[in-house]
Amino acid sequence: MGIFAAMEKMPLFHGLDREQIQELFRHSGAQRRTYTRGEMVLRAGERTSRLGLLLSGSVHVIREDFWGGRTIVGVVEAGDVFAESFALAGEPLEVSVFSPGEAEVLFLDAEAAGVYSGRFTVNLLALMAGKNLALTRKMGHMARKTTREKLLSYLSAQAIRAGDASFDIPLDRQQLADFLAVDRSAMSAALGKLRDEGILEFRKNHFHLLRRHPEEMGEEELGC
């Protein structure tokens, strides 16, 4: 039973020892299942009150549109939680979860687990809060209309986070383009232009924002 050792390190079980985790499982209808290549873990439209915890392997979260087209909206790695928002909001699943290979999933009822461990609930809250923040941040960047503005929004946020006009970013160009949902080459051009205009310096993943040009960003007036 090596899985408990791994679990103690998962954010979801922070502060809980092996004993408490086992106790939790016993009382919260925890269920373990393995999946093989091509199996569906959860289907869109179903309702579930249990969240999924991926113990090993990886699964894909996919969304199907009105005409049957499929898109991968996320890849879940070992240790990650999935379907928790649907379970907790009590909404039917809007995505399906698909196992492209071998995978091992633990399902557990959040509410029941919470009753047995306040700590678990707090961990879950923190986890969801983190996801929420990431989504909100990304949204702030993506909501801008031009590639240039998306870049400035992203880089500005990174600078503020770093507390320094000089900072590194954890994404290469292609990943950044994907993250902002823009074309890589267009983004590259926009970066070059920003550099030419003296707003920005960069080399590889290191960026430096310059303090000039305060009139650059879209400063929406706050109607007092």
Add this chain to the structure above:
Amino acid sequence: MGIFAAMEKMPLFHGLDREQIQELFRHSGAQRRTYTRGEMVLRAGERTSRLGLLLSGSVHVIREDFWGGRTIVGVVEAGDVFAESFALAGEPLEVSVFSPGEAEVLFLDAEAAGVYSGRFTVNLLALMAGKNLALTRKMGHMARKTTREKLLSYLSAQAIRAGDASFDIPLDRQQLADFLAVDRSAMSAALGKLRDEGILEFRKNHFHLLRRHPEEMGEEELGC
């Protein structure tokens, strides 16, 4: 003390009676404060372990970029909760909260409150899960590159939600354009084109998706 009547109806306090709410406040360091026109409720960079519950009035959530430009990222109405993600994730605030008029805010420590009422925590989880879902859905639409694809993504999701190819949407054109972060007139043109191509029918806020043209959407292959 008419505020308790209103609170009993807030999602955050569902299932709790007046007694329990008062009990909760007594033990969770609840603090009430009023703000006047122009006051800052919370400042970016601060840390807080308490979430804000707006009792009356409205406040603006604003984000400041590297150069000092400000953008309104959200308007909080009475009954809404704010700053909860930062409080629960333990991250410093990335936004400021500003009171454009009279407002009354109740601050409360989620963790402490949770200890006194498991129900409160479950409500909070449901609330955050709902926000999360809304964000994820919106992201799915905004991540598409063209206005046409954003529209199809949004409308497809609405049709699936309604369980019917015929459905109403709760937004007018300008609101929809803002929601998808596109230009209204360009969106209008895209809608017209979709209608001409027989993919879509609509009148006012009523839409009808047609089953043909399965090759329309961006069907990304799932590399099984």
Add this chain to the structure above:
DNA sequence: AAAAATCAGTTGTTTTTCCAACGAAAGAGG
């Protein structure tokens, strides 16, 4: 009922992005 305001569609122009292809630079491995 008339006037005003709001909303949605259209058009024309400018700007920006997308796409595909190319080439230079940097890195990995033999």
Add this chain to the structure above:
DNA sequence: CCTCTTTCGTTGGAAAAACAACTGATTTTT
């Protein structure tokens, strides 16, 4: 040292979006 590969910047043409301005229709106000 050389080749193979990946990454990144650049370019040019086609497509799309942004923007501004206008019209007609509908709704609200007076």
